[in-house]
Amino acid sequence: MITGVILAGGLNRRMGGRLKALLPVHGQPLLLRQLKEMSSICEQVIVVTNEPEVLLPHIASFSxxxxxxxxxxxxxxxPLSGIHAASQAAKEQLLWIVGCDMPLISAKAAGEMGQLCHEANVDAVIPVLEGRVHPLHGIYSRLVGSEAEVLLRQEKYRLMNLxxxxxxxxxxxxxxxGQHIPANFVTNVNTPEEYENLLVNLPF
Structure with missing residues (x-):
């Protein structure tokens, strides 16, 4: 099994201060959309946030x-600090880590990547689409948390450093x-314009 991790600790500056995790998509907060997708392959999901009092009422509705x-x-x-925190709370050996601003996350993609991570015996499996590395929506071993802490102590905060x-x-x-998985699962929304564009072009 895989523990799902949603990183929701950002300041949302580019979204004008609006919490991206709670942006409505088809009538429900983006966070609940992610929880529903993760629940198909995860028995545990960890939401890392510095505003738990805001998100907890919404999480409580998903049982x-x-x-x-x-x-x-x-x-x-x-994100590096979120990965570190989640690694300490996770029950499973593998973590499926996404940002809270990703409306099209794919359990099928995560499952295939998790199987590959297990078979290849590596620390992580990361999508590299059209030549671009997407460290979020990656599969990570829980053990990378110790390396994340080393970097955090060294004040090296970029996720790519990991x-x-x-x-x-x-x-x-x-x-x-080859797995018939659309590559749009890495889509994220950082600005009001990207959010509005998403609502217009959302495939489902």
Missing amino acids: DIDIQCITDHYVQKG LDHIDWLPVENDFFE
Whole structure:
């Protein structure tokens, strides 16, 4: 099994301060849309946020799986601190890590990547689509949390720094095409314009 992790600790500056996790998509908060998708392959989902009091009422309405809402140990240090915190709370050996601003996450993609991570015995499996690395919507070993903490202590906060220190496997477009998985699962929304464009073009 895989523990799902939703990183929701950002300041949402580019979204004008609106919490991206709670943006409505087809009548429900984006966070609940993600929880529903994750629940098809995860028995545990961890939401990492520095505003648990805001998200908890919405999480409480979703009772299908074990959901934990935790805060960063290293506050406001980006996704790396979220990965570190989640690794300490996770029950499973593999983590499916996504950003809270990703409306099209794919359990099928995560499942295939998780199987590959297990078979290849690597620290992570990361999508590399059209030549671009997408460290979110990646599968990570829970053990990378210790490497994340080393970097955080060194004040090296970029998520890409983590990939420089672990053994990871890239999966490219042809891998997902072979599994009939659309590559749009890495889509994220950072600005009001991207959000409005999403609502107009949402495939489902």
